[in-house]
Amino acid sequence: MSGSEDGKTEFELAEWEHAFESNPSSRDKFYITVAYPYPSGAMHVGHGRTYIVPDVIARFWRMRGKEVLYPMAFHVTGAPVIGISKRIARGDPQAIQLYRDLYKVPEAVLKEFVDPLAIVRHFSSEYQRVMRASGLSIDWRRRFTTVDPQYSRFIEWQWKHLRDAGHVSKGAHPVRYCLQCDNPVGDHDLLEGDKAEIIRFTLVMFSWKDSFIPTATLRPETIYGVTNLWVNPDVTYVRTLVDGKSWIVSREAAEKLALQDHTVEVAEEIQGSSLIDETVSHPLCGEIPILPASFVDPGMASGMVMSVPAHAPFDYIALRDLQSKGLYTGISPIPLISVKGYREIPAAEAVEKAGISDQNDPRMETLTQEVYSAEFSHGRLFDRFGGESVREARESVAELMVEKYQSVYMFEFDSRPVVCRCGSKVFVKILHDQWFLQYSDPAWKADVAAHLSKMDLVPPEVRAEFERTIDWLKDWACTRRIGLGTRLPGDPDWLIEPLSDSTIYMAYYTISHLIREIPAEKLDFPVFEYIFLGKDSPSLPEREKLEAMRKEFLYWYPYDFRFSAKDLISNHLTFQLFHHTAIFPGELLPRGMVVFGMGLLNGAKMSSSKGNVFLLEDAIQTFGADTVRMFLVGSAEPWQDFDWRDELVASTRKQIERFAHTIRESWGTFGETLEMDRWLVSKMQGHIERTTAALENFQTRQALQESYFAIESDLKWYRRRTVGQPGGSSGLQSLCSTWTCLLAPIIPFTCERLWSDLGGEGLVSFAPWPEPDPGLVDTG
Template identity: 65%
Template sequence: MSRFETEVYEDNYRESWSHIFEADPGEADKFYLNVAYPYPSGAMHVGHGRTYIVPDVIARFWRMKGKHVLFPMAFHVTGTPVIGISRRIANGDEKTIKLYSELYRVPADVLDKFTDPDEIVKYFSSEYERVMRACGLSIDWRRRFTTVYPQYSKFIEWQYLHLMDQNRVIRGAHPVKYCPQCDNPVGDHDLLEGEKAEIVKYVLVMFKWGEYTIPCATLRPETTYGVTNLWINPDVVYKKVTVDGQKWILSPEAADKIRLQDHELTTEGEISGSELIDEKVLHPFSGEVPILPATFVDPDMATGIVMSVPAHAPFDYIALRDLQKEGRYTEIVPVALINVKGYGEFPAMDAVEKSGIKDQNDPGMETLTQEIYSAEFTSGRMLPQYGGQPVRVARDEFSAIMLEQHGSMAMYDFDVRDVMCRCGGRVYVRILKDQWFLKYSDPEWKEEVHEQIGKINLVPAEVRTEFDRTVDWLKDWACTRRVGLGTKLPWDKNWLVEPLSDSTIYMAFYTIAHKLVNLEADKLTPEVFDYVFLGKGSPADLPLDEETISDLRSEFLYWYPYDFRFSAKDLISNHLTFQLFHHKALFPEELQPKGMVVFGMGLLEGAKMSSSKGNVILLEDAVQEVGADTVRMFLVGSAEPWQDFDWRKELVSSTRKQIERFWNTIHEGAESEESYPVDRWLISRMQERIKNANICMESFQTRQALQEAYFGIESDLKWYRRRLPENVRSSSAVSEISSAWIRLLSPFIPFTAQKLWEITGNEGEVAFAKWPVPEESKTDILLELSEELLERTVEDVESILKLIQIDAEKIVLIIAPDWKRDVFDIIAKSENRKKVISEIMKDEEMKKRGKDATDAAKQITNLIHRFPPELTLRIAENRVDEYSVFESAAEFLRHEFNLPVEVVRADDYPGKKSGQALPFKPAIVVE
C-alpha cells in the first residue's frame, strides 16, 4: 500500500462520505453520542484529533450494530478568547502573530483580517470541519452551528428565563477571575495561562506597627497564637496605603489586588522592606513580635508580608533555623499549638529534621509542608490552653473571632502564579457586586445532581468520586460578562452569558439544529422551546405552524436523552458537572443524560502538549504525512480513552506498517483458494476474536478492542502460517475471515476498510455493513486447545534448545497419564485450592499412588497459577487427546526443529523425567 494509493482513496471517500452519515429519526433504536464542541481559535493538533476520533470509532461501531446513530458537531465561539486574540494581533503582538503565521500557517492576507474576531471564527471553524472530514469523522454536518447563531441565542434565552424563574440565577457580590485590560470577568476558556487556577480565600491577620496595620494573609488563622515573627523581603519597596480609611503597608502587587476587592485604596508613599527589619509589631493573639528579613518572601503572594509559625510551618522553621545558625535571633523559640499523632511538640521541626532537609530551597519542602498541614487539619487537636478542639473546628472558630473582634478581613488570591487572559493582560481576583451568578451552592440542587450521578453510566467508573467531589465544593458561578461574543441576558441586556454557562444543554439543541436554522429567530419564543423540549402548551398557540412545531418535538423526543457524552477529565470540575446541574433544573427524569466517557490527556514525546508553547503536532500535518487511518489507529489504540496517551513518531510509523500488513494479508487471501487442515482452527479463533472485540467496544475499551481485532488476529495468523506447508502464506480460510476482519477494523481505519471491502467483492458502504457476530457452528474448542497446547510446547522446546546449546539428535515429548488429568480437573474447578490437595488424597486410588499423587497435585496447582483463568477453565471442560495432537503434528514438529520428534506416554517412558509430565505441559527430553 503506497502512500500515493492511500492518499487517492482517502480523498475519494472523503468526498463520497459528505452526506451519508446524516441521521433522521427512524424505526431502529437510536444511539446519540456527542463530544465537547471545540473553540476554533487555532489549528487542531493530534490531541484534539483523539478527542473526536474516539467517539467516531464508537459511533461507527454502533451504526454497524444496527443502531440509528447521531453524531453531531458545532463550534463554541462565545466569550472573549477570539476578542483577545484579535486585539493582540491588532496591537502587533509578535508572539501571537508568530503563533498564527508559523505554527498555524494562516495565510498573510487572512491573518490581516484577524483584527476582526468574526474572521477568526469564520476561518478556524471552516478549518476544523475540513480537518475533521479529512479524518473520516462520521458526523451529521447538517446540524453544525456556532454559538452566536441567533437561533442558538433564543435557545439560551429560554434556558435562562427558566433558571431565573426557579431562583437559580441570583445577583450578588462574589469573588471572580477578572481581567482589568478587558474590564471583564473571565472563565477558564478565556485564559492563556493558569487555566487550573482556583480562587483561595485568606484571612488577613492585622498586626499593628504604630499608626500602620501590617496585614498577613493566612489559611490557618488558628495558628496565630504561635506567631513568633513576621517575614518581610528587605529587597522590596512596599507601599504605604490607606484602605477604607486605615493605614496599611502592602507590597505593590498586593495593593493592586486589594483595590479590586471592594476596597477604597489610595497610595500615600513608600517604605523599603529593609527599614522594617527588627521593628516590633503587635497582635492580641501573639503579643509583640519582631519583623525579620527573608528574601524568599514573594511580594506577589497575597500581601507580600508573611507571619511566621515555626512550630507548625516547615518553611518558617527552616528559615528561622538558618538565621539562628548565624547567631541571630537565638532568643526566638517556637510556640507549640497543636498536638498531632506521629509528631512531637513541634511537628514542623520533626518533619524537617527527619527528612534531612538542608535549606528552604530543597525541592522536598513543598511536599513536606503539605504533609504537615494535612496531618494537622485531619487529625490534629489544639492544645488545651488554646481550646482543645480539633483543628478543623478551631479553624472556623478562630476565623470568625478574628473577623468579628480583631479587625481581620478576607482577601482572595489564586493558588498559582501567572494567570493570564487571552488578551495578554494579567488576571486578578475581583469582588463584583452587581454580577449574576448561578446558584450552584444550593444544597437541594446539589442533592439532586448527586442522585443523578449515581444513575449515570460513567467511564471509567472511578471518576464518579471526582464528580461528587466537584458538586460538593462547587460555589456560586459568575455566569455573565460585560464584553465578548454571546447571548444577552434576557432580563438584563447589559450582560452576556459567559462561555461555560451557555454550553450546558446544547446537546438538546443538536437534535433540532438543522431545522431551526431555516426558521426566523424571532419566532423561536420561549413558548416554542417549552413545547419542543417539555411538551408544555399547545401548537395552535405558537408562532410556528402546527406541522413544523410537531416535527421539532418529534425529532427531539426520538434522540433525547443523549446516550453518551465524551469529554476530557479536566472538564469534570466545570463543564461536565455544570451540564448535570442544568439538565436537572430543566428536564424531567426521563430526559436526563445516560452516560459519559471521560478522556485522559495527551502527551507529545513524553511532554505535555501546548499550542502556546509550540509543543504540538498539527492534526492535518499528521494526516498528510502518514494518512488518516494511521492517525486514527494510533490515537485510539495507544491507550484506552480514559488513559493519557503519548504521540511518539516511532510508534506512529509502526502503526502505518501494521495497516500495510493488514492490507497485504487481505490481498493474499483474495488470491488463494487452497484449503488445509488447520483452516478450521483459524476460523474458530476468529469467532473468539469477534466476541472479545464486541465486548470491549461495548465497554469503550477501544485499545483492548484493537488488540483483539488487529493484534490478536495477526498473532493467530502468525501461528497459522507456521502450520501451513512450506512456502504457503495464505489460503481459502484467510479469504473466509477477510469479510469479518475488514468489518472489525472498519470503525478504526474506515478508509482502508472501505477500499478492501470493495476489492474483496462487496458492495455498498462497509460503514453500514453488519458488525460481525460469532458463529457457534464454526467454533471448535477442542481444536483451539490442541493448537494452544502445540504452540506452548513449541515455545518450551525452543527455550530448552536455546538454553542447552548442544548438538541434539532427538526430541522426546512425554505425555501425562490420565490420572493426572483427573487431578487437573479437580483442582481447576475447586473454589478453595489450598484445601483441594487433602481432598484429592482421600480418594482410594490416589492414596495408593502416595507421594506421586501429592507431588503431582502440587505441580499441577503451580501450573494452573501460571495459566490465564479462562484457559484453565477451558482445559478442565474440554479433554484434549494430547497424544493424538502431537502424533498428528509430528511432521510439523520435525520441520520446526529439524530434528526427529518422538511422542511417548509417561507410563511407557522409563526414568524420573516421566514424572514431570503434566496435563497441557508434556515433559521434554532432548537427546
Template identity: 30%
Template sequence: MDHDRAEGEALNPQEYTGLKMEVTQWSEAAKSSDIQSKLAGRKAFLVAATLRPETMYGQTNCFVGPELKYGVFAVNEKEAFVCTLRAARNMAFQGTFDVQGQVNQLFEFSGKDLVGTKIKAPLSINPEVYVLPMESVLATKGTGVVTSVPSDSPDDFATLTDLKKKPEYYKIDPSWCALDPVPVISTPTYGEMIAPALVKQLKIQSAKDAKQLAEAKEVAYKEGFYNGTMSIGEFKGESVQDAKPKVRESMIKGGVAFPYAEPEGLVISRSGDECVVALMDQWYLDYGEPTWRAQAEKLLAKMDTYGSETRNGFEAVLAWLNKWACARSFGLGTKIPWDSQFLVESLSDSTMYMAYYTVAHFLQDGYDGGKPGLLNIAAEQMTDDVWEYLFSNGPFPSSTTIPKASLDKMRHEFDYFYPFDIRSSGKDLIPNHLTFCIYTHVAMFPEEKWPLSMRTNGHLMLNGQKMSKSKGNTLTMRESIEKFGTDASRLSLADAGDGIEDANFDEKTANANILRLHTLITWCEEMAGPDTKLRQGEKNFHDGIFETEVNNLINITKGHYDNYNFKDALKYGFYELQSARDWYREVTADVGMHHDLVQWWIRVATLMILPIAPHFSEHIWSTVLKEPKSVQFALWPEITKPVDRTTIDAGVYMRDTTKTLRDAELSLLKKMNKGKGGQAPYDPKKPKAVRIYVATKFPEWQDACVQIVKETYDAEREKVDDAQVRQLLIQRGMIKDKKAMPFIQAFKKRITEFGATTAFNRTVPFSEVDVLKELVPYLKRTLDLVDVEIFFVDDASTKEGPGFTKNIIESAEPGSPAFEYRNV
C-alpha cells in the same frame, strides 16, 4: 472566566484573612532610607495573609523572605501596607485601597532590610514582635509576609529553632527570636504543642527538611481543625471549627484584619497578563446547594465514566464546587433575563447544547444560522413556551404560529435521541463544563433524560512532546491527512491512547501505517484472486486453532469498541488479527492455508477495522471482495463457532514452545560468536535434532507450596495471609528451601493476574503430546531440524545415552516442556 484563560483553568479564588501588623519601630536599614518622609504621615502596616486566624494568639514573630522585593503601598491618606506588588494588585481590585484598580507604590524594600523591624501582633499575648528572615517565603503565594505561630506551625517552629541556634549566621540579634511558643490549641493526640511534637516525631532537623515539614504541616492542620479545642482567647473551650470564623469576624470588626483573596495558582489571561481576584457585581450559580448536589451525585452514580479516574475526578469536584460566578459584561453569550447588563459566561451557558443538536437541523441551515432549517421556522417563533413543549413535555403553546405537526416532529426527534449516550471531552473540563452539564441536566430534565455516560481523555502530544506553536511542534488534522493520508492518520490517532493520560501521536507510527495498509491491501488482492492455490476440503488441526483465535479476537475487539477503547480495539482487531494470520500462514506452509478461512479472515479484518479505517475497509469490501453494497451497510462479523478456551490455550502453547526453542538456539549462537561458548552441548551449525520432555505432574515441593497458599488464601478479601504462609512453611520443614518463597511470590502474582480459580487449577486442559506432534513438521522446517522426538518425563528419566540429561528432563513442568538439542 475559565475560557478566557491561557493558563490556570479551574483555579478558584483562595480566601485569606489579611492581618494588619502596625510598625512601631523600623529596622536600621529601613530608617536609613528616609522611610518616614516617604510615608508622609501615614501609619505603616506589614500585611500577612493567613488561613488560620484562630492561631494569632500565639504569634512570636513575623517572617519575610530576605531576597524578596517588598513595596510600601498607599492605602489612603492615613495608612500604607508593606507587602509584595502581586498582593497589592489583588488588594487594589478588592476595595481595600481608596481608588479601585490603582496601585500607588511609595517605596521598595528588599526583605533583608525589613529584618529587625518591630511590629504590633494583633490578638497575640506578645503585643510586639520582631520581623525575622525565612528562606521559604514565596513571592507567588500570600503577601510575602508570614505570621509565625511556632506552637501550631511546623515550618515556623523549625525556622525559629534554626534562628535561635545560629543568630550570628542569620545576622540577627538573639533577642529578636527569644520568645517561646505559646499554647493556642489543645488536641487529644499532640497536646497543646502540635508543631514541636510533630517535629520531634518526624525527626525534622531543620527548616530545610521540606518533605517531612510538608507532611507535618498537613497533619498539624487537620488535627488542629478537626480535633482541636481553643486553649486561649475570647473563645477558649470552643472547638477550632466553631471558633475560627468567629475569630476572623472579630478581627475584621476590630479593624486589625480585612478579607483578602488571590488566585489559587498562576492564572494568565489570553492577553498574557497575570490575573487577580477582583471584587465586583456578580451573579452566582449555587452549585453547592444540598438538594441540587444530591441530584447531581445521583446522576453520577448511574452514569458510566469508562474509568475510575474520571469518576474520581467528578466526585472530587462535586465535593468542593460551590458558588460559581456565571456572569460577564462583554463578549458573546445569552443575556441574563433579570439583569440584561450581564451575559451568561460561556462555561455556564453551554451545558445543554446537546439537546439543541437534536432539533438544530430543523431550525437553521448550516453553522452560521443565516437561513431557516428544514421546517422554515424563524428564531422569534421559538418562545419559552415552545421550548417547554419540546424539551419538558409542557402543554401545547396556544399562542404559537408554528404548526403542531412541526413541533411534534421536533419533539419526537428530541425524545428519540435523548438522553444522550455519551459525552466525550477533555479531562480539563471535569472541574467546570462537564460538571455543570450534570447539574444543568438534573435541574432541567426528568431522570429518564439524564446523560448515560461521559468519557474524558487527556491532551494530544506529538512525537512525545507537548504541542507548541512557538517550538514549531504542531500538526493540524489537514496537515496530517496531506502527509500520511486519512486512514493512516486515523490508525495513529487510535494508537495514540484512550485513557485520561495524555495521548501521543507518533509520526513514525503514521508512516509505518501507510506501508502496513498497502501491504495488507496487496495481500488481500492476491488471496481473493483466481490463482491463490489455497487448500480446499476438510479442515485440519491448525485450521481449527486459527478459526478459534479469530473468533476470540472478534469478541475481544467488540468489547473494546463498546467501551470506546480504540487503542485496544486496534491492538486486537488489527495488529493481533494479523499476527494470528501470520502464524497460521507459517505453520501451514507445507500444506497451505484453507481457502474458506482466508476469505473469511479478509471479511473479518475489513469489518473490525472499519470504525477506524473506513476508506481502507470500503476499498477491500467493494473492490477486492466485489460486494454490491457499501461496507457501511454491513454488520459486525458473527462468530462462526463458540470460542473454546482449550483451543486458545493450545495455540498459545505452540507459539510459546516454538519461541523458547528458537531463543535457546539464538542464545547459544550469540555466545559462540563472542567466544563464550565453552563446552557447548551441541554445535548449532551442524545437523541437529531436539528431544522434548513433557511432564504430567508438578514437582512435589511445588504442590506443597500451592497447598500452603490455598490454606492461607482469604477468598472474601482476595488476599494471601503472608504471616500464616511463613508459619506453615516452618511447620512443614520448608522454610529453608530457597525455591519455596520465590515460587510462592510468583504464584501470588498468578492469582492476581488470572484469579484464584484459574491459578489453583494447575492442570493443562489439552494433551501436550498431541499438540506437539501437530507442531513437529513446522519445528523441523523453521528450526532446520533433522528430527524431533517427544518423551514423557517418566519414560525419559529411565533412559541412558547421549542427549538424555537428567537435570534437564526433571526441569519440565506441565505446560512448560523441557528440551535439549543434540547433533546428529
C-alpha cells in the same frame, strides 16, 4: 492530504458525504456528544484524539445496527477571539507568530483577524475540513455556532427557566477580572491559568508603630503558634492608606486591594530591609520580631507572611537555616495542634524524616500539603487554645479576628500566572451587580448528586471527582459585559458567558437542522416549551415543523454518552448536570460520560500558547489519517494520558501497511480446507468476542490489541504450519472480510478500500458487525 495509507482519500470522503446523516427510525438509537470546539486556532493531535475516540465508538455501534447520531457545532461565545483580535490589531509579535507560523494562517487572512468574527469563520471552516479528513462520521447537517440567532433564542428559553426556578441571583462576588478588557473572564478567556481557583485569605493585622502590617494566611487558627513575621528584605513595600488606616504592604498588594472594595492611597515607599528586627504585636500572640526571608513573594496576597514553624514546613526550615548561622537562636516553635501520625512538632518531624536540607528542595511543596491536609482532616487544637478541631477552629478564629481584631478577607489565586487572551494580567475583583448561578444551593446540589449516582461513568474512578466538585462548587459569575453571545433575558446589558451557555446544547443538536427553517423572531418561549417539555399552546407557529422537532428530540434524548477531558470535570461536565436537572424531567437526564486523559508531545504537556503541539492536519499529511487514528486510539485507553512520538506513529503506519498487504495477499489464496484453517476460524471467534466486549466498554486500546495484534499473531502461527500447503479455501477467505470489519471503526479509509476490493456490498461502515459463532469454536 493522505487519508488512507494507499493515498486514496477523495473517494471515501465523497462516498461518506451524506452517509452519516441520522434520522429517527424503528431501530434503537445511540446518541453521543463531544465538547464542541472553540475555533480560535488550529486543531492539534490532542484535539484529534478527543473526536476520533468517540468516532470509533460511533462507527462500532452503527455496524451493530443502531441508529447513531454524532453531531458537531462550534462554540464561539465570549471574549477569547476578541482578545486575540486585539493582540493582532496592536501587532503583538507572539500572537502574530503563533497564527502565522504555527497555525499557518495566510497573511491576507491574518490581516482580517482584526475582526473577531473573521477568526471564528476561518477556524470553524478549518476545523470542519480537518475533521472530515480525519474520517469523523459526523452528521454535518446539525452544525451550528453559539451566535446563531436560533441558538440564542434557545439559550433565552433556558435562562428564563433558570431564573424562574431561583437558580440565578444578583450580588457581589470575587471574580477573575481583566482590567484591559474591563470584563470578568472565564476558563475559555485565559491564555494561562485556566486551572487557577480564587481562594480566601484572612489578613492578620499586626501592629507596628502607627501602622498595621497585614499578613495573609489560609490558616488563621495557627495565630497562637506565630513566632515571627517574614519580610523579603529585597522588596520595596509601601505605606498605604487603606480605608483611612495605615497599612504596610507590597505595591502589588495595594493594586489588588483597590479592586476588592477598599479605598487605597499609596503614601510612601518602605524598604523591606528597614523592617528587619522590628517588633510587631497582636493580641492573640503578643510581641514578635520581623525576620528576613527571600522566599516571601510580594506578588502573593499582602506580600507579608506570619511564621508558624511548628506546623508549616517552610517556616520551620527557614528558621532552622537562620539558626544554623547563629541567628535568632532564642526562637522556638510553638506547637498548638495534635494530629494522629505526628509527634509534637509536625513540621519538624516531616522535614527531618524526609532529609530536606534547604528551602529549595522540590519536595517541600508536597511535604507542606501533606502536613496541612493531615492537620485539617484529623488535627485538634490543644485544650489551652480552645480544643476545637482544626476544621472548626479555622472558621471560628477567622470570624473572631474579623469581629474583634480588625482582620479583613483578601482574595487571591491559588496559582499563577493568570493571563487573559488579550495578553494582560488577570486580577481578582469584587464585582457588584453581577449575575451568578447559585451552584452553592444545597437543594440543587442534592438533585445533581442523586442523578450522578445513576449515571454510567467511565472510568469509574472519576465518580469521586464529580462528587467532590458538586460538593465544593460555589456560585458562578455567569455574565460578561463584552464578547460574543446571547444577551441575558431581563437584563440585556449583560452577556451570558461561555461556560454558562454550553450546558444543554446537546438537546439543541436534535433539532438544529430543522429549527433554522423558522425565523428566530418566531421562536418565543412557548415554542421551546413544546419542543423540549411537551407543553402545548394554541398560539404555536408552524405547528407541523414543531411536531417534527418534538418527535426528533424524543427519539434521541437523553444522550447516551458524553465524551470530554478530565480537566472539564471541575466546570463544564458538572455544570451541564446542574442545568439538565434544573430543566428536564428525570427520563431525559444524561445517561453516561467518558472522561479522557491528557495529551503529551514527546513527554511534555501539549500547549498551543507555548507552541508545544503537532497540528492534526500536519500529522495526517505526514502519516495518513488511518495511522493517526490507530495511534491515538491504540497507544492508551481513552481515560489514560497518551504521548505522541513520531517514531511510534511511523511504526503504526507500517502495521497498517502489513494489514492491507495481508488481506490482499490472503484473498487470492485458494485451496483445500486444512485443519489449520479450522483452527484459524476458531481463534477468530474469540477475537470477535473480545473486540466487541472491549468496544462496548470504550477500551479502544484493548480492542486494537485483539482486532489487530492478536489476529496478526495467529496468522504468523498459521503460516509457519502451512508452508508449502495449498490451504486457504475457507480459513483465510473468512478471515479477510471479518478482519476488515473488525478494524473498520479504527482505520475506516483503509478498510473501505479493502472492502471494495473484497467485493463487499455497500460501505463497510454500514456492514454488519461480526458475531462470534460458538459452532465454529474448536473445543478439542
